[in-house]
Amino acid sequence: KAGVTQTPRYLIKTRGQQVTLSCSPISGHRSVSWYQQTPGQGLQFLFEYFSETQRNKGNFPGRFSGRQFSNSRSEMNVSTLELGDSALYLCASSLAGQGYEQYFGPGTRLTVT
């Protein structure tokens, strides 16, 4: 079974721009969660989608948004990028939610200059 895929793997953007990241979960998994990882803050939860509905949200500003499509693929968008948004963005898929085993994709490394 193919694992979780994320595209692109690397991105360089400038302040004020917006970015869209994509995640394809493991086949059959209906839950996709997004995390931000930085050296200073560790892994922080952004949001979780299940069957196209946002089911849970972390403590991030409204510039961070996401969606999930009917095939369970998910995208996250960050608008008006700030330098502090530079991080590794990880998505994880699971059968039914964060209470189940989650499998991570390789991540998207975003650098904001």
Add this chain to the structure above:
Amino acid sequence: QKEVEQNSGPLSVPEGAIASLNCTYSDRVSQSFFWYRQYSGKSPELIMSIYSNGDKEDGRFTAQLNKASQYVSLLIRDSQPSDSATYLCAVHTDTGNQFYFGTGTSLTVIP
């Protein structure tokens, strides 16, 4: 108090020894517990999940859960240099659908 706490280490053990990693959590009603391994520059990899009190073994790894004391641990037997990584503890609570990662413990296995 953080929801999930781990000793950041670094923890160093000689090759062949048992590495013991500990994690405490604050929400008494947490129900699902996970250990992830993360190599430098890579994404987290699921090692173990545990849902009920006691021990769960998978190869060289044993997860131990004690809900009364609110801690979960990971034992790595016969540690190998390839086990050198950061180990992340994660906890989920159905009530409120809360999920938290610890900050991780850095493990170095010395050949």
